[in-house]
Amino acid sequence: MEKIQSLELKNISKSFPGVKALSDVSFSAYPGKVCGIVGVNGAGKSTMMNILGGLLQPDEGGKILINGREVMIENPKAATELGIAFIQQEIQVFDTMHVYENVLAADFDKWRKGKNSLVLDRKAMKKEVQKHLDALGSNIDVDAPVYSLTVGEKQLLQIARALSEGGQILLFDEPTSSLSDNEIARLFEIINKLKAQGYIIFYISHFLDEIFSLCDNVIVLRDGKKTGDALISDIDKEKLVGMMLGHMVEGNARSGVRAQSEVVLKAEHISGVRLPKDISFELHKGEILGVWGLLGSGRSELFNAMLGIDKMMGGRIYYRENGRLEEISQKKLYPHIGYLTEGRHYDGLFLDMSIKSNITSSDIGRFASKFLGTLNTKKEAVESRSLMKQVNVKATDENMIVSKLSGGNQQKVIIAKWFLKDPDILFMDEPTKGVDIGAKAEIQNLIFEKSEKGMSFVIISSELEEIMSLCDRIIVVYEGRLVGEVSKADFSKDSLMKGIVSQEEKHAD
Numbered sequence: 001m002e003k004i005q006s007l008e009l010k011n012i013s014k015s016f017p018g019v020k021a022l023s024d025v026s027f028s029a030y031p032g033k034v035c036g037i038v039g040v041n042g043a044g045k046s047t048m049m050n051i052l053g054g055l056l057q058p059d060e061g062g063k064i065l066i067n068g069r070e071v072m073i074e075n076p077k078a079a080t081e082l083g084i085a086f087i088q089q090e091i092q093v094f095d096t097m098h099v100y101e102n103v104l105a106a107d108f109d110k111w112r113k114g115k116n117s118l119v120l121d122r123k124a125m126k127k128e129v130q131k132h133l134d135a136l137g138s139n140i141d142v143d144a145p146v147y148s149l150t151v152g153e154k155q156l157l158q159i160a161r162a163l164s165e166g167g168q169i170l171l172f173d174e175p176t177s178s179l180s181d182n183e184i185a186r187l188f189e190i191i192n193k194l195k196a197q198g199y200i201i202f203y204i205s206h207f208l209d210e211i212f213s214l215c216d217n218v219i220v221l222r223d224g225k226k227t228g229d230a231l232i233s234d235i236d237k238e239k240l241v242g243m244m245l246g247h248m249v250e251g252n253a254r255s256g257v258r259a260q261s262e263v264v265l266k267a268e269h270i271s272g273v274r275l276p277k278d279i280s281f282e283l284h285k286g287e288i289l290g291v292w293g294l295l296g297s298g299r300s301e302l303f304n305a306m307l308g309i310d311k312m313m314g315g316r317i318y319y320r321e322n323g324r325l326e327e328i329s330q331k332k333l334y335p336h337i338g339y340l341t342e343g344r345h346y347d348g349l350f351l352d353m354s355i356k357s358n359i360t361s362s363d364i365g366r367f368a369s370k371f372l373g374t375l376n377t378k379k380e381a382v383e384s385r386s387l388m389k390q391v392n393v394k395a396t397d398e399n400m401i402v403s404k405l406s407g408g409n410q411q412k413v414i415i416a417k418w419f420l421k422d423p424d425i426l427f428m429d430e431p432t433k434g435v436d437i438g439a440k441a442e443i444q445n446l447i448f449e450k451s452e453k454g455m456s457f458v459i460i461s462s463e464l465e466e467i468m469s470l471c472d473r474i475i476v477v478y479e480g481r482l483v484g485e486v487s488k489a490d491f492s493k494d495s496l497m498k499g500i501v502s503q504e505e506k507h508a509d
């Protein structure tokens with residue numbers, strides 16, 4: 001494969017039924033540079049990358065040139081052959097295969113012991129994969145089954161796969177949205193290393209700090225059009241946000257500490273199979289309670305054990321009903337709660353169904369006729385349309401299939417689904433994952449509004465800024481145990497990390 005010196009995109013457009021995802025976008029990229037791509041949910045970022053990766057074809061009239069020559073990227077295989085590798089928004093791995101098999105999955109033929117042999121030279125395969133993992137500074141075991149890896153490690157596999165296939169143009173679509181701070185730091189190291197080695201790198205993110213620390217230049221998309229193309233050194237965050245939104249974001253922090261109201265939910269000594277260990281907390285009416293901790297600290301496991309997704313090995317739950325706080329079974333708690341889980345593709349959505357059916361799924365009984373058991377689809381349409389408007393889902397209409405929405409808009413559908421049920425208590429695990437900064441502010445405002453009306457929230461967020469601006473009180477979890485509680489007046493990075501740091505010091509002793 002010849003060395004790629006330049007990549008040019010000229011007048012790229014892409015229409016879907018009812019949407020123009022890209023219109024007449026042109027830009028260029030060069031070796032040794034990281035090019036950021038930013039824009040609000042549905043702006044066309046992933047579509048652009050899907051075209052480069054051969055997953056979508058641009059409309060007539062557009063051209064892609066490599067080293068000045070026009071190329072056709074008819075499918076992902078053609079992209080690979082041209083040296084383009086795509087690390088997608090939703091991580092793509094074969095969960096039941098081994099690490100080394102995953103990395104080389106695209107071309108097993110190459111590793112047959114003889115031309116027509118049915119036997120793979122697994123020793124040589126492992127050696128090859130080890131080489132790439134070493135180069136990335138990773139100590140993942142080539143023999144490990146992939147399901148045992150963390151999200152960050154799975155992502156590293158995708159990078160190793162890209163390199164082993166000879167990728168020279170690397171596309172990263174929101175790579176940090178499920179990574180821990182350490183994993184993010186390591187990813188940045190790797191990207192910087194690849195940049196120094198002369199790779200052409202595209203980097204999509206909603207975290208503008210990442211764009212400023214990693215990229216050399218940035219392309220801004222809005223409604224499928226290019227609204228900005230600048231060197232990072234020539235712009236600041238405000239300017240960038242202006243290009244993305246066409247206006248500025250309004251501040252929305254809820255000020256002051258809220259008056260204490262009655263306790264609506266009490267969790268006592270909650271323990272799971274492995275995590276959590278003996279966690280107790282109280283939740284007040286209208287309160288927004290945050291759960292903070294490092295990745296793997298057992299935050300999601302706390303929700304899963306409490307709400308019966310995993311087995312609860314010990315503990316009791318109390319819920320206020322008819323003016324009294326009384327012990328309640330998980331099953332009896334369900335009508336009063338909602339649970340927005342972390343994995344939108346895994347258990348958050350019916351991907352092949354419409355936006356409407358997804359939104360109404362949280363309380364479908366409300367739309368069923370009592371006698372006939374049929375659905376009142378008109379009512380479904382009206383209510384889901386109104387919720388789509390509230391959370392600002394960008395789609396042609398409520399009948400659009402959810403898998404065709406952009407990542408951030410899929411997340412908004414899940415939020416709409418739980419707002420439709422309007423439960424007393426809403427548990428949310430990373431509610432704004434993949435949501436753009438404008439919509440994030442809108443969703444936070446909706447959470448404030450709901451809480452003013454008496455809905456209570458328990459929220460996990462790995463984003464420090466978000467959890468501090470959103471919550472009234474935060475509990476801190478470390479290795480499955482409760483190690484701290486901080487109230488609004490004392491919120492700071494230090495106060496949240498205090499419990500965690502002191503535990504880590506104990507470990508070190």
Ligand SMILES: Nc1ncnc2c1ncn2[C@@H]1O[C@H](COP(=O)(O)OP(=O)(O)OP(=O)(O)O)[C@@H](O)[C@H]1O
Binds near residue numbers: 021043
């Ligand atoms: N297969 C498809 N069929 C119909 N519409 C589609 C399809 N794929 C994307 N779209 C639409 O194209 C637009 C751009 O989507 P795209 O996924 O590129 O957005 P994005 O900038 O990546 O957003 P996000 O930040 O939410 O990931 C959206 O309106 C989306 O609904």
Ligand SMILES: [Mg+2]
Binds near residue numbers: 045046047173408
């Ligand atoms: Mg996207």
